[in-house]
Amino acid sequence: xxxxxxxxxxxxxxxxxxxxxxxLIILPHMGMVVLSLRExxxxxxxxxxxxxxxxxxxxxxxxxxxxxxxxxSILVTxxxxxxxxxxxxYIAKIAGKRSRGALFLLCLIPLWVSDLIRAFGWILLLRxxxxxxxxxxxxxxxxxxxxxxxxxxxxxxxxxxxxxxFMIVPLVSTLDGMDNAMIEAGYNLGGNGFTVLRxxxxxxxxxxxxxxxxxxxxxxxxSYLTPILLGGKNSSWFTEQIYDQFITRFNWESGAAxxxxxxxxxxVVVWIGLRLTGQTLANTVAKx
Amino acid sequence: xxxxxxxxxxxxxxYDLECSNIHKSFGSVRAVDDVSFTIPKGSFFSILxxxxxxxxxxxxxxxxxxxxxxxxxxxxxxxxxxxxxNKRNVKMVFQHLALFxxxxxxxxxxxxxxxxxxxxxxxxxxxxxxxxxxxxxxVANREIHQLSGGQKQRIxxxxxxxxxxxxxxxxxxxxxxxxxxxEAMKIELKLLQHQFNTTFIYITHDQSEALVMxxxxxxxxxxxxxxxxxxxxxxHNPQTSFVAGFVGDSNRWAGxxxxxxxxxxxxxxxxxxxxxxVRAVGQRISAGQNVSIFVRPEFIKARKxxxxxxxxGENSLQxxxxxxxxxxxxxxxxxxxPVGELIEADVVVTGGADDLRxxxxxxxxxxxxxxxxxxx
Numbered sequence: 001x002x003x004x005x006x007x008x009x010x011x012x013x014x015x016x017x018x019x020x021x022x023x024l025i026i027l028p029h030m031g032m033v034v035l036s037l038r039e040x041x042x043x044x045x046x047x048x049x050x051x052x053x054x055x056x057x058x059x060x061x062x063x064x065x066x067x068x069x070x071x072x073s074i075l076v077t078x079x080x081x082x083x084x085x086x087x088x089x090y091i092a093k094i095a096g097k098r099s100r101g102a103l104f105l106l107c108l109i110p111l112w113v114s115d116l117i118r119a120f121g122w123i124l125l126l127r128x129x130x131x132x133x134x135x136x137x138x139x140x141x142x143x144x145x146x147x148x149x150x151x152x153x154x155x156x157x158x159x160x161x162x163x164x165x166f167m168i169v170p171l172v173s174t175l176d177g178m179d180n181a182m183i184e185a186g187y188n189l190g191g192n193g194f195t196v197l198r199x200x201x202x203x204x205x206x207x208x209x210x211x212x213x214x215x216x217x218x219x220x221x222x223s224y225l226t227p228i229l230l231g232g233k234n235s236s237w238f239t240e241q242i243y244d245q246f247i248t249r250f251n252w253e254s255g256a257a258x259x260x261x262x263x264x265x266x267x268v269v270v271w272i273g274l275r276l277t278g279q280t281l282a283n284t285v286a287k288x
Numbered sequence: 289x290x291x292x293x294x295x296x297x298x299x300x301x302x303y304d305l306e307c308s309n310i311h312k313s314f315g316s317v318r319a320v321d322d323v324s325f326t327i328p329k330g331s332f333f334s335i336l337x338x339x340x341x342x343x344x345x346x347x348x349x350x351x352x353x354x355x356x357x358x359x360x361x362x363x364x365x366x367x368x369x370x371x372x373x374n375k376r377n378v379k380m381v382f383q384h385l386a387l388f389x390x391x392x393x394x395x396x397x398x399x400x401x402x403x404x405x406x407x408x409x410x411x412x413x414x415x416x417x418x419x420x421x422x423x424x425x426x427v428a429n430r431e432i433h434q435l436s437g438g439q440k441q442r443i444x445x446x447x448x449x450x451x452x453x454x455x456x457x458x459x460x461x462x463x464x465x466x467x468x469x470x471e472a473m474k475i476e477l478k479l480l481q482h483q484f485n486t487t488f489i490y491i492t493h494d495q496s497e498a499l500v501m502x503x504x505x506x507x508x509x510x511x512x513x514x515x516x517x518x519x520x521x522x523x524h525n526p527q528t529s530f531v532a533g534f535v536g537d538s539n540r541w542a543g544x545x546x547x548x549x550x551x552x553x554x555x556x557x558x559x560x561x562x563x564x565x566v567r568a569v570g571q572r573i574s575a576g577q578n579v580s581i582f583v584r585p586e587f588i589k590a591r592k593x594x595x596x597x598x599x600x601g602e603n604s605l606q607x608x609x610x611x612x613x614x615x616x617x618x619x620x621x622x623x624x625x626p627v628g629e630l631i632e633a634d635v636v637v638t639g640g641a642d643d644l645r646x647x648x649x650x651x652x653x654x655x656x657x658x659x660x661x662x663x664x
Contacts, residue, residue, distance in 0.1 A: 181386035183352055187374045189400035189451065199399065202389040 004206035008081040021045030036257035045286055052257035062241065062258070066265055069238035072152070075267070076159045080167040080216050081209065083160065088171035089201075093180065105226040115162065119229040122158050123149060128229075158230040163219050175201075210277050211284040215268050221266045238262055303365070304329050304487040305350065310359035321511035327489065327504075334490040334498035337508030338534070343491045346508075347457050350489070351380045363454050372585075374403070380447030380457040384464060387432045388558040391441055394428040400451045409513055418450040421483060424455055434620070437465050442480075448483050458490045463499060474500050495535055499523070504566050507531045525568070529580040529662035530629050538582040539631050542664060548575045552656055555581055559627040563603040565659035567598055578664040585656035588633035590621055593649040601655035607631065609648045623650055
């Protein structure tokens, strides 16, 4: 009787999660796989085959876009780590107890505004008639208005800005768990600042670094709004290709194949990253 | 070689550490207040004090993690005030050891050697050597979390000793261990210190750790050194009432001096107990002054009033046993004295019929020389 109740409550507690995974993740992806393996041979006539994937390989634009998305995502991840690490270190180790919470909250504030609004914020600042261009003309640094939008640098800046928070949070939590005495011991035994960072702080924070990088990389590679709004038509982001296939060309089969390729590609990159840093998913993402 | 360099080197070897007039303030709080001491080469020196007395701050200043507000710290005769922590040849065993969990034992010990650029063969040799000396030759490839508490302790010491420091600082490293292990580690630490023949500075609030291991102990209270001396001096000849109360157990009474003569004082506690004490060298108290009176339980002889008197001492009072606190060799009786206060006295409990039991009438006796009093 007692164990029946226990089992029932476990099932009830587990049910929403299981439904969510099954209905929204596993089922659609299986559908996608099936969809992507259909070849259109005539209007409304389909055949099983790898045609959609072969199309992808044969068309350099497609895989170039995927590689471009991947490499830019890696760049964004790297920049987010480079900028986020000192911020996280400051919040976790240097800031006083009271200011720590406030600083953390400040990092969270941008999340209160939607992605779209934040992207429009950047547009207001960076466009030809925007704040920065106008200001530079006003102080006489330039005579022609400059278009800061629609180039790779802007896309990278915008993406770093959007995702950096997801780098800072896991970093703060791992660095917070680090005993200050460990850093002092590093100095005490003769290490200089660089040695202590390289041999003690970074290895200790590695689970947080890897977990932040995975989250940031996945978010960047799968982002749509920021590259489109800040990069315009030139952004050539792979999600844009997928959108194009699904919506513009109404070629769901090809779109499904692209979606699957993006998933496979990012998974491979994450796997390589884990292998290179000697971490596992269990002690990185699962922990922080 | 001329005489000047001879005296220089003689001075250098005399003291491993010399602190003079060290002050440290955090805002308006004086953490360390005018502390001066010297530590001879190769000795085990403890700083004993209650928590918050400034001992950790003092140690952090020696290690270089804090700068003194004023005063000078010299290691082997050279001031280290402008030397950053990583350039001082002072190593520190942290309270929670701070072993690096992402490195194995070998890497932990080799870390310091790598920092100073020792070559690989030399590192191998030194790590092996130090592991042999701490009697853990086979743990080099273990991870830190695979070690027991006592092993971690020894690795933390080995990690410092492999650097051949002038001074090793230990910040209450036994605090986290359980009682049995702590007792064992006390002896082990003392042996390690003998073996390495390096100056150890040991910080603790546990008097038994300090008394058992140290050649010299400094008693610290509210940022000041109350007394520095050998453990037995501190115990038997405390200079201040804080030291008398902090080191060892005592019966403590507030009272005043009712009479004095050349040999000693006649004292009366606020509750009305009367006793005599011997004038100690340099003691400056006089009749009428308020004093704190200390008598250690092991110097009070308790005998049943019915048994014949032995030569107990100048002070004697009657009482009744309130309770017996049995603790093996450290057993004690609580005696309700003539004015109703409880007095502790050590007794030997043999398990025989002569043992004191609650309700027995007893006579407590102790000598005037064992009555310590300090101006209150």
